[in-house]
Amino acid sequence: MTTILRGNIIHAPALGRLETLERGYLVLEDGVIRGLYPALPAACRNAPVEDYGENLILQSFADMHLHAPQYAMVGMGMDLPLLDWLNTYTFPVEARYADLDYARRSYRKLAADLIARGTTRVAMFSTLHTDATLILMEELERAGVTGYVGKVNMDRNGGEKLQETTDESVAETLRWLEQCCFEHIKPILTPRFTPSCTDTLMEQLGRIAAERRLYVQSHLSENTGEMDWVGELCPDCGEYWETYAKHGLWKSHTIMAHCVHSSEREQRAMAEAGVLAVHCADSNVNILSGTAPVRQLLERGVRVALGSDVAGGAQLGMPQVITASIRASKVKCMETGMPFLTVPEGYYLGTTAGHRYFGAGEGFAAGDALHAVVVDESRFPEPARPLSLSERLERALYLMDDRDLRAVYSEGRKVLG
């Protein structure tokens, strides 16, 4: 079935490059992009056109690192550094997800709020609770969010209420994997971070990852206190990344959140293995971790995408995450002289860079299922002169919220609007 969207199309086919098409046509075949056209192709003349008039058709957003249970505590506890924040706020909140009714309500709202903000692909942490994790996956699937969700593994340092034994952790992981049967939401192995996982657990997870060809997500070099702790826990590893690598968890498509303080050697190990570094700008400032050298990571060939890191980050919306990343890069620029992220680069990192993790092409690429949002700018101030499409993109990224999304498309389906 052919469907056609018409509007002002803006996509990012390469880092730093925007392609814009005024009042252009996006032609879909069963939800899959066939192409972009300045005028309606003759062969499509009889297909229905969804005409979005002067609205912007943008790529939807990919949030490559967030903690679903922490949405319950978003915007709180921000006066504490990472390790205190984990023990005082995060772990007790996560323990609450043993209650499946609460989990259902909480995750249903999160899933709806993600779609409302145009986030259609995610890589997400749940808690260690298997059943709550399955509920989360079900709610995301139902709302139209696609991507990866991980039951968290943690067999040490979680406190009384948020810890498994090593055997439980492995057994529950296997039980969870058996019950994952969703079309658009897939499992990803999720050792929380090295201080939460014994070597034995890590080794088992490495084995499961290899046997079942599963991807892995975790945290890396977020905070210097955390890094010192990892050094004490794993005296046999020279650097943090080796605590994952030695168990087979450091490989193509491994997602590592933060990478604020990675050494050049750690950065090069990422590039070599095809690890995705997820930059979480506001979170890193909120809980006093630092400012990640995104430009340096990019220049060293590391794949980088963006994450809201709810609830270290207090903004679920990826437009806010993109502009926060631009601001963080300006802080880094003023500090070191490294060029800051431009608006086209920020847009690329918050969209294409994430979508590529899932096998998509660059920008609105032919052959990809459509992931897009339609932005209605009528709530924004009247400009003093006509704006170019790239100016309108910038303004939308800085100003838009869920009220401004007229439609959201995820995996070729219209899931909002």
Add this chain to the structure above:
Amino acid sequence: MTTILRGNIIHAPALGRLETLERGYLVLEDGVIRGLYPALPAACRNAPVEDYGENLILQSFADMHLHAPQYAMVGMGMDLPLLDWLNTYTFPVEARYADLDYARRSYRKLAADLIARGTTRVAMFSTLHTDATLILMEELERAGVTGYVGKVNMDRNGGEKLQETTDESVAETLRWLEQCCFEHIKPILTPRFTPSCTDTLMEQLGRIAAERRLYVQSHLSENTGEMDWVGELCPDCGEYWETYAKHGLWKSHTIMAHCVHSSEREQRAMAEAGVLAVHCADSNVNILSGTAPVRQLLERGVRVALGSDVAGGAQLGMPQVITASIRASKVKCMETGMPFLTVPEGYYLGTTAGHRYFGAGEGFAAGDALHAVVVDESRFPEPARPLSLSERLERALYLMDDRDLRAVYSEGRKVLG
């Protein structure tokens, strides 16, 4: 007439100190605060109670630096540093306000958007256009915004379309002052910044300020390029502040935006004169100015308040400005070790610190006309456990937007809700 508000009251009577009152009573006499009470005083038993139930009653916000015309370009041109940004974006946009119909539409929206976000007091730049400035004042007055507005003076370096002669600038300032006849919006003298004003103009403005007992607002030490330029333009002045001081514009209640790179001597001159430093955190990062040492200013006895600096800042809402200020202070903390701004401190700077400029007391002080907002938290995620009022304040500052304001009170009047 006695009126009573009931709800969860949270105010900031001193920097870093919150006072909270669960389901308390705020008693008003003709819009003026008589007091806060945990239980309804016997004498008020017959007065009508506006019961806001579980909603939060917070102080409204004071935005102590923003450029009204630049609301038309909010969220654009962010990839340029200050002086390029002024010439490419700002000055051409401001020139558009010669068109009074455009000015009326644009300023009406700004005024409504300010009230919708709970900003009830402002110190604001207009453009150099006298008639558009009067329209701005009228629209603010009508919407319920109170405070100061300045017709901008600039007799050099404005380009073709945004410059007056010195004589015009003085004559138009006098014409403007004669026509200001608003109850809640007052004039403030506004030399744009030293590079925009000749010594002759500054001298005349100093004379007018003294004769008519007017306050003054301008910019100070925002950006190192700007500071170098000021040094070239005014070789007789050792520091930037002296270019204002030598003409009598540096005095109690002078508002200086930014103060990012002020020397210790400049900071001490602020404290001594009673100059208000307005911190504009996101703006300073967006246009690559730097990160102001707010903690140092406070420790040296400088009065500090916050500004959105629209459109160097892209956020009109002061809750966003407060959390951005907290983040900026964390960047500074990681860089220098200076303690960051806590949530209670950020709340104080975005509310009480601004209100005090207008002669108000600390927090919800008896004798002050009420400036307050009522926050409905129902859009926020369900928390995992009951929250304290100070946690709810933090969450509101990080998450709220105009949808969450159930009512706004300005100068004792209910202006929204």
